[in-house]
Amino acid sequence: MAQTESFEFGTVGGVPVPGFVLRNALGVAVSVTALGARIVRLGMPDALGRAADVVLGFDSPQDYLASDAYMGATCGRYGGRIRGSAFALDGEVHRLSRNEGAHHAHGGRDGFDRKIWDAAGDAAAGEAVFTLDSPDGEEGYPGAVSASVAYRLDDLGTLAIDMRARSDRATVVNLVHHTYWNLAGHDSGSILGHRLQLDADFVTPVDESLVPTGEVLRVDGTPFDFREGKPIGRDLALVATAAGGYDHNFCVRGEAGRLRRVAALADPASGRALELHSDASGVQVYTGGHFKVAAKGKGGARYRQYAGVALETQAFPDAPNLSHFPGVRLDAGCEYRHRMRIRLHHVTEDGR
Numbered sequence: 387m388a389q390t391e392s393f394e395f396g397t398v399g400g401v402p403v404p405g406f407v408l409r410n411a412l413g414v415a416v417s418v419t420a421l422g423a424r425i426v427r428l429g430m431p432d433a434l435g436r437a438a439d440v441v442l443g444f445d446s447p448q449d450y451l452a453s454d455a456y457m458g459a460t461c462g463r464y465g466g467r468i469r470g471s472a473f474a475l476d477g478e479v480h481r482l483s484r485n486e487g488a489h490h491a492h493g494g495r496d497g498f499d500r501k502i503w504d505a506a507g508d509a510a511a512g513e514a515v516f517t518l519d520s521p522d523g524e525e526g527y528p529g530a531v532s533a534s535v536a537y538r539l540d541d542l543g544t545l546a547i548d549m550r551a552r553s554d555r556a557t558v559v560n561l562v563h564h565t566y567w568n569l570a571g572h573d574s575g576s577i578l579g580h581r582l583q584l585d586a587d588f589v590t591p592v593d594e595s596l597v598p599t600g601e602v603l604r605v606d607g608t609p610f611d612f613r614e615g616k617p618i619g620r621d622l623a624l625v626a627t628a629a630g631g632y633d634h635n636f637c638v639r640g641e642a643g644r645l646r647r648v649a650a651l652a653d654p655a656s657g658r659a660l661e662l663h664s665d666a667s668g669v670q671v672y673t674g675g676h677f678k679v680a681a682k683g684k685g686g687a688r689y690r691q692y693a694g695v696a697l698e699t700q701a702f703p704d705a706p707n708l709s710h711f712p713g714v715r716l717d718a719g720c721e722y723r724h725r726m727r728i729r730l731h732h733v734t735e736d737g738r
């Protein structure tokens with residue numbers, strides 16, 4: 387039976403930040419903290435039992451607050467970009483805070499990733515639950531929203547992340563989990579040799595400011611075709627974006643609202659692998675192209691370009707302004723849900 391123990395993840399303004407470690411019988415240990423309801427560490431053995439921490443991050447709350455990389459965080463209210471920092475709902479225009487040029491990204495200047503959430507751990511159940519109340523008008527969004535994120539680890543190696551939200555009036559919600567993976571170890575260098583497979587036949591192209599143009603493009607014959615699986619670096623040079631690599635929303639095959647496979651990621655050298663399932667309509671694949679100025683990460687690690695890959699299941703970016711994208715409206719009395727299931731496992735060298 388997976389277990390939960392609590393720890394203190396430093397302090398903010400003199401107040402201790404709660405944290406929990408979820409451990410299972412396979413030697414997996416996931417550390418989560420109330421700062422941004424985020425994952426700060428994920429220890430995972432390789433096929434021979436040698437453990438590595440496979441997520442990028444920092445050692446203190448202060449380092450997270452000084453960073454704009456959203457490492458391991460829950461982004462909200464709306465993860466991803468909203469063009470022009472505005473959208474209309476029921477004829478009313480809502481102006482959001484601008485934190486990326488003219489645009490709004492990942493919930494704004496003081497988004498959910500920067501908040502200290504209320505925290506509760508269930509020692510016997512391998513579970514930690516974080517809750518947050520966001521007042522009406524925060525960052526420009528309409529409606530008072532209560533959000534929750536539950537992390538649960540089981541003994542078969544699956545980490546479940548369940549995100550929920552309710553609002554007291556119509557609004558938009560898109561809670562996005564923002565872990566950067568490096569299955570060889572967070573401090574091991576580049577993920578370009580990781581093999582990535584995506585269950586996506588379409589991608590949403592972006593303009594020079596990385597906001598979707600509204601087009602929906604077939605991946606056939608493009609560098610965005612990950613359907614058969616390939617090393618992340620194989621076609622990366624062909625993707626000319628301001629992000630220096632992949633930073634795109636892929637349209638997940640199948641029906642949104644149902645759990646289905648989204649992605650498989652494997653590091654052939656260590657054999658560490660994961661399979662990601664979700665009920666979200668899209669997944670943002672971001673290969674860490676912005677990590678040019680090496681940030682000082684956990685234990686003094688230097689995270690350079692391509693040090694990690696984020697697989698952010700989500701509603702499509704800028705969906706509040708693009709009516710042909712799947713809807714993101716949350717009405718009063720309804721519940722928003724976003725589920726992720728991350729199955730941690732091992733593969734042999736040929737990637738099977």
Ligand code: BGC
Binds near residue numbers: 455492698
């Ligand atoms: C975005 C990137 C951004 C990163 C950190 C990702 O979700 O797609 O463009 O640089 O988050 O903010």
